[in-house]
Amino acid sequence: MRNLLIVDSFSVENTPVITLALPFPFIRTSRRRRGRTSVLQRARGIDARPWNVFVVVALVACTLGYLALVNSNATAGYELHDLESRAAELQDETRQLEITTISMQSEERVASRIVDMGYVDVAQVRYLAQDRVVARR
Numbered sequence: 001m002r003n004l005l006i007v008d009s010f011s012v013e014n015t016p017v018i019t020l021a022l023p024f025p026f027i028r029t030s031r032r033r034r035g036r037t038s039v040l041q042r043a044r045g046i047d048a049r050p051w052n053v054f055v056v057v058a059l060v061a062c063t064l065g066y067l068a069l070v071n072s073n074a075t076a077g078y079e080l081h082d083l084e085s086r087a088a089e090l091q092d093e094t095r096q097l098e099i100t101t102i103s104m105q106s107e108e109r110v111a112s113r114i115v116d117m118g119y120v121d122v123a124q125v126r127y128l129a130q131d132r133v134v135a136r137r
Helices: 039-044 049-104 107-117
Strands: 004-012 015-023
Touching: none
Parallel strands: none
Antiparallel strands: 004 015
């Protein structure tokens, strides 16, 4: 009964009925305590702790990288939405300016501006002949 702690023993009419024995965890065994390692790791002498640390660090790095990518994509989506709405506003403004330009260039508008500025109609129009030289060097 090595490494056992007897918790309770009682008897009825001088005959033992039950004896409870529990393993005593504080007694050190001759065997060295090992972590959770497989048989192959023990046989090859591989320590799993550095690999566990590496895996945890790699997972944290991948998680942070993923969060950074998701954040940049979300930010780019908001910026794209803002640019699309700005493009729609500029298209509306362009249409309004085109309508204003067309209305300013209408024949009635031009005729009324000619009269307002004091221009008069030409009675006779004379054109220059092509064979005559107008300017010389």
